Amino acid sequence: MSSAASPRPKLLIFDVNETMLDLSKLQQAVNQEFKSETAFKQWFALLLQYSLVDTVTGNYHNFGQIGDAALDMLAQAMGQPARPAARKKEILTLITELPPHPDIIPGLTALQKAGFRMVTLTNSPDATVKKQMAYAGLTDFFEQLLSIDSLKRYKPHPETYHSTCKQLKVEPAQAMLVAAHGWDTAGAQLAGLQAAFISRPGQQVYPLAPAPTLIGPTLPDIARQLIG
Numbered sequence: 001m002s003s004a005a006s007p008r009p010k011l012l013i014f015d016v017n018e019t020m021l022d023l024s025k026l027q028q029a030v031n032q033e034f035k036s037e038t039a040f041k042q043w044f045a046l047l048l049q050y051s052l053v054d055t056v057t058g059n060y061h062n063f064g065q066i067g068d069a070a071l072d073m074l075a076q077a078m079g080q081p082a083r084p085a086a087r088k089k090e091i092l093t094l095i096t097e098l099p100p101h102p103d104i105i106p107g108l109t110a111l112q113k114a115g116f117r118m119v120t121l122t123n124s125p126d127a128t129v130k131k132q133m134a135y136a137g138l139t140d141f142f143e144q145l146l147s148i149d150s151l152k153r154y155k156p157h158p159e160t161y162h163s164t165c166k167q168l169k170v171e172p173a174q175a176m177l178v179a180a181h182g183w184d185t186a187g188a189q190l191a192g193l194q195a196a197f198i199s200r201p202g203q204q205v206y207p208l209a210p211a212p213t214l215i216g217p218t219l220p221d222i223a224r225q226l227i228g
Contacts, residue, residue, distance in 0.1 A: 015179035016122040046070035096131035107219025156187020
């Protein structure tokens with residue numbers, strides 16, 4: 001591990017979208033719909049940005065509602081007509097039908113065998129994460145499938161991490177977030193947790209936040225560092 005001061009975590013908290021699940025299918029659908037190679041990136045950035053706007057302003061809509069609104073904003077930004085509600089629903093439903101990245105099942109299997117407690121923590125609503133994990137065949141790896149939905153605040157708000165630790169009766173310093181997003185690992189560490197960053201292509205660590213406890217290109221790589 002990167003520092004002797006980091007105890008072996010008692011709880012691993014997994015981000016879901018992009019970290020464990022491969023969003024390529026959704027990316028392709030959004031890019032095709034808007035006839036642009038950058039449409040998905042723009043849409044996903046809007047989704048994250050406006051989930052934070054809701055959190056900062058004390059407003060709340062679930063991730064699906066913001067995803068729908070972000071499709072309208074994307075259409076407007078691209079000078080295209082807004083898509084009908086049924087079409088938007090069709091696109092957004094794909095988020096529940098995503099395969100895991102190829103490294104995820106081997107990594108989770110190694111961590112489960114090593115006796116780690118594992119839960120999810122996602123910005124998606126409860127019903128969505130249950131469908132996602134069932135479709136991807138990952139449900140049985142996790143003690144609980146948690147979402148920010150009951151808290152009505154999005155990651156990286158400190159309370160999202162603290163309430164998860166409280167629920168699982170673990171001190172923040174004894175928990176580790178596993179994510180492929182620099183904003184998520186930054187949020188966890190600034191809330192007093194440890195963090196492991198999976199450096200998936202196109203993802204970066206935030207240089208103005210503490211460096212992640214662990215960094216690796218795949219989950220088995222992180223698992224090896226944790227298991228030692």
